[in-house]
Amino acid sequence: MKLLIVNHRDPFHPKAGGAERDLLETFSRLVKKGVDVYWLSEDVGRGPGEVSGIHLIRRGNPLTLHFRSLLEATKFDLVFDSVAHAVPFLSNLVNRCTVAKIHHVHQQVLRYELPPHLAVPVAWAERLSRFYKRVIVPSRSTGEEAVRTLKVRPERITVIPEGIDHSSYTPGEKSDEPFILWLHRMKRYKNPLHAIEVFRLAKGRGLRGVKLVVAGGGDLESQVREEAKRVEGVEVLGRVGEERKRELLRRAWLFMSTSFIEGWGLSVLEANASGTPAVGYRVGSLGEIIVEGVNGYTVPYGDLNKMADLLVNLFNDQRRLRAMWSSAYLESLKYDWEKTAEMYHEFIERLECIK
Structure with a gap:
């Protein structure tokens, strides 16, 4: 099975953050389960072509990526649209086996981060997320917000918590000075x-x-x-x-x-x-x-x-x-990337749309 992640940034992007960490930790573990994973992102002219078994594809800029993604999405069995920056990629228009990952709902955040002439159209665009038939969210509260403000149908939502790398984040000696x-x-x-x-x-x-x-x-x-x-x-x-x-x-x-x-x-x-x-x-x-x-x-x-x-x-x-x-x-210890990846794997295996 060939799976495509569509996300504005890859792990080597200078502005990579929490969304990229989540995708890398989860899908690198799916690679180990036999899934052939590709990651489409903006081309910022830096970084290798592969990370943790994931093939990296770089095309266009923050705007043109939305058009280029529609071309790439037709080539894969399954597409995960990462709605990390409010505007969905809408790969579901060209690939019926598309899943949206909504990291958080941006409707109220947009007025903090964008001027009104941009915040209004971006907020409208985010509401197009309601047209995805399958949506993954990391928490119940995000799912409830997606239903309330984006009008996503609740039966289309699956909650899969994100994890922690307990080998990297470990307790240690506290500072002498609090x-x-x-x-x-x-x-x-x-x-x-x-x-x-x-x-x-x-x-x-x-x-x-x-x-x-x-x-x-x-x-x-x-x-x-x-x-x-x-x-x-x-x-x-x-x-x-x-x-x-x-x-x-x-x-x-x-x-x-x-x-x-x-x-x-x-x-x-x-x-x-x-x-x-x-x-x-x-x-x-x-x-x-x-x-x-x-x-x-x-x-x-x-x-x-x-x-x-x-x-x-x-x-x-x-x-x-x-x-x-x-x-x-x-x-x-309730949260672990292995548990998260296993939940994603089970979710994928239940999909009837995969060729």
Whole structure:
């Protein structure tokens, strides 16, 4: 069976992120199960032609890829359209055996990231996802949002949670100097400035001897660096490599998420697998992933005061915080890429449309 993934970026794209990680981890394991996997993405003029047994095809740019994908999709037995950047590829128009992977629903995020004259047509285009007969989502909340805002029929949706590489993300010795870690892409919907403001509020309420480390690259990095200068105890690292990322996750005492939306909270699970509990907004999948008092805590979206109080309470009760280091790791064991890949394999084997 020849399977095609259509996604704007491949793992070697300079802006590759969580969606690319998910696809690589899942489909490289399907290769080992005998599936012949190809990956179509934009041509940015870099990277080898294969990764982990997946054949990489590079064509066009962010716009023309949508047309080129229709030509490529006709050559395969099964196509997975990765709707990672809102506008679906609609390979189902030319290949009846097409599955859409909706990583998260972008409708509300678009107003954060795009000017109105672009946000409106892109939001309209995303609603074309309703025409896929088969849709995979990583969480119940993403499925519910797809039904509510994209009008995808619920019987067409399959929930397959994403996993964790437990060989890469492991618990380790914590930093002697306690620190809270915020590690995400610095995009508006990730709200990096919220993290700095929460930390400022917590310091004003008695948080002492704790740093906030902010890591990640993106559009807001310069603004974040300027804001950090106004709050003592904030360190901005910018973009970090994978090895440094894993070290930070292990050494941190607590992880913070301030995203507006989380189709799947991979960063939270990576922190948990590293023995680090998380605090975050109760949005999207985080309400499913975070078990209160076990691997973290959640607060209502935008409630900076409540999150600040939570930080103060946790660091004033370090016995409770330290106990969560082990319980967060144990909770993360529910998720594993091998389990995810097996669920995908079972899903594929049930498809009646494959030639």
